[in-house]
Amino acid sequence: MNIPNHLRAPLIWITILAAGLIWLFLPLAMQPYWILVFGAVLAIGLGIIGLSVHRQRRLRRLSTDVQLSAMRELPVVLIVGPYAAAAFPRSAQDGVLRREGHAVWLLVKTPEELAATMSMVKESHGRFPDAALMPVLAEGNPDDAVMRREFTQWRRALEETSRNRACVLPCYPAIYACLGARDSGSDKSSWFGDVIDMSIVTPSMDNARQRLQMIRRQLDQSSLTSxxxxxLTRDALGQSVLDWLEDTALLSSIAPLANTAPFALHGLLLADIGYTPTRAGSWTRWLVRKTGLQPPATSIVSEPLPLPEVIPMRVAQTKEYRRIASRHATQHAVAAMAVVLAASFFASGWKNSQMVERIASDLKTYWDTPDEQFNAKRELLGVLRGEYAEVQQYAKGGVPVGLGWGLYKGGELQSALERAIAAYRPPPVVLTLDSLSLFDSGKTSLKAGASQKLQDALKLILSNPDKRILIAGHTDNIGSSDANLKLSEARAKAIRDWFVAESSLPVTLFAIQGYGDTRPLASNRDAAGRARNRRVEITLVPDVKSH
Structure with missing residues (x-):
């Protein structure tokens, strides 16, 4: 599939960024393993680079002559603008047509002649002209304000006409300047910028200022390689010509004309013609005023301006242009992968820090909560168990892209969660019975009716087989402490014996303890307080071996 050049870079960025970053917007549970995403991004990037390299190698094997043979007729290029006549000899016989290189060049002196010239080409060739060249002479006029006015008048005159608006004519402004004396024995000009390529039917997305920056880069590259x-002098003067265009706002007058129907800006060129076609003009004056330097002195040559090469291909672009496009594709792929890696590392580091902070905070709250706060401790335990399941899932199923890229900290948290969960001990279950409902005063034998009250306690014991039972007896302070201590222990033993007899539970499951009057719940100064202190507490304690 032949993708237009101006769409390649956005497609490369969209494809690689989507493959690498779209997962970050999904919940962690829905994100794929980060290694898979890294592999996909790497495969896409290397695929683009591989295709670009393959394309460059294939282009090296193509012959320009073979490409040119695909053309059945020469393209027709109109030379337009206020300085179009400088590209033709002054002879009246040959003043409107030139056949040079691989194109036919026609002069259009005024905006009014444009429609008639295009119609003439349509009748003779069966198609409209293929492109338009707009010469811009750096020394065309001593006053840059006059030059701006000339291009503006051309644009306004075009806007007033309505013919041939349906035809799009690719337009290439070409800046002509003498950047150095012509090399001995050479009559060729040096060209920078775009190539007039007949196969490019879609205008570039770049504006005139961006095309200007491309020429700057070419001049910089030329300086580095020579x-x-x-x-070096030529390249520096070339940069000054571009500065002159921007500083005097000439570019702001040329670009609108190159985009006025039927024109559409397709490229920008800079020509070092090696001689001075006219006397010193706007650029020389600007250069002297800005830098105090003079362009190289050359004799004034009265000959038509040189014309750029035209590639009359309809099936392929020029090799050099396509090599540049392939290199740009590689650069965009590498840059997009770098952005994906940087954004993924940042997102992963941020989410890992959030996870560590959240779990560490929950662990601290859990350890700081006293065991006596049963409900709060149990709720925190549920939170820790959920977090443990989360990190355990990542350990088994793979770390998601939002936490991966080598920054995952779940392994350290998992062991801390395991220790906290293992240290949890469920709170004991305590059942308190009134001693006088079970025993007569001062007695250790269960009285009639006590069995009914102990049945409820037995049901609780049988429903918790993983618990051990502690039976503790308590008394008030009536009588001696030794007698109360023995009385409380004997009552605890009597209750244990009843449980064992009624349920066949092993006696080793029970522990008895007599506290006498040493652990009162209330004051023994009144009857109500003493009644609360006379009690038996049956506590279900988790069995350490079964936990």
């Missing part, structure tokens, strides 16, 4: 003083 050590010849003349080349």
């Amino acid at each position: 050590s010849q003083p003349g080349r």
Whole structure:
């Protein structure tokens, strides 16, 4: 599939960013294993790079002659704008047409002639012209304000016409300047910027200022790859021409004209023609005023402006242009993968820190909560168990992309959660019975009717087979402490014996303890307080071995 050049970079970025970052917006439970996402991003990026490298190698094997043979006729290029006449000889016989290189060039002197010229080409070739070249002479006029006005007048005149609005004519402004004396024995000009390629039917998304930056990069690259003083001077002067265009706002007058129907800006060119076609003009004056430097002195040559190469291909672009596009695809792929990695590392670090902070806070709250706060302790235990299940799932099923990339801290938290959960001891169950409802005063034998009250306690014991039973007897302070201590222990033993006899439970499951009057619940100064203190407490304690 042939994807337009201006869509390749956005598609590369969208594809790689979607493959690497869309998962971060899903809940952790729905995110894939981070290694899989990393592999997908790496595979897509390497695939794009591999295709770009393969394309460059294939382009090296293509022959420009073979590509040119695909053309059955030469393209027609109109030369337009206020300085179009400078590209043609002054002879009246040959003043409107040039056949040079792989194209036919036609002069359009005024905006009014444009419609008639396009119609003439349509009748003779069966199609409208293929492109338009708009010369811009750096020395075209001593006053840059006059130059701006000339391009503006052309644009306004075009806007007033309505013919041929349906035809889109690719337009290439070309800046002509003398950046250095022509090399000895050479009559070729040096060109920078875009190539006039007939196969590009979709205009570039870049505006004139962005095309200008592309020429700057080409000049910088030329300076880096050449050590010849003349080349360095040429490249520096080329940069100054571009500065002049922006500083004098000429670019702001040229670009609108190049985008006025039927024109559509497709590229921008800079030509070092090696001689001065006219006397010193706006650029020289600007350069002297800004830097105090003079362009190289050359003799004025009265000859038509040189014309750029035209690639009359309809099936493929130029090799060099496509190599540049392939290199750009590789650069975009690498940059997009770097963004994915940086964003993923940042997101993973942030989410890991949140998880560590959350679990560490829950663990601290759990350990700081006293065991006596049964309900709060039990609720916190449920939270820790949920977090333990979460980190255990990651350990078994893989770390999600939002926590991965080598930053996952769940392993350390898992062991801390295990220790906290293992240390939990359920609170004991305590059942308190009134001693006088079970025993007569001062007696250790169960009285009639006591069995009914002990049945409820037995049911509770049988429903908790994993618990051990502590039976503790308590008395008031009536009588001696030794007698009360023996009385309380004897009553606890009597209750234990009843449980064993009624349920066949092993006696080793029970523990008895007599406290006498040492642990009162209330004051023994009144009858109500003494009644509360005369009690038997049956406590169900978790069995350590079964926990």
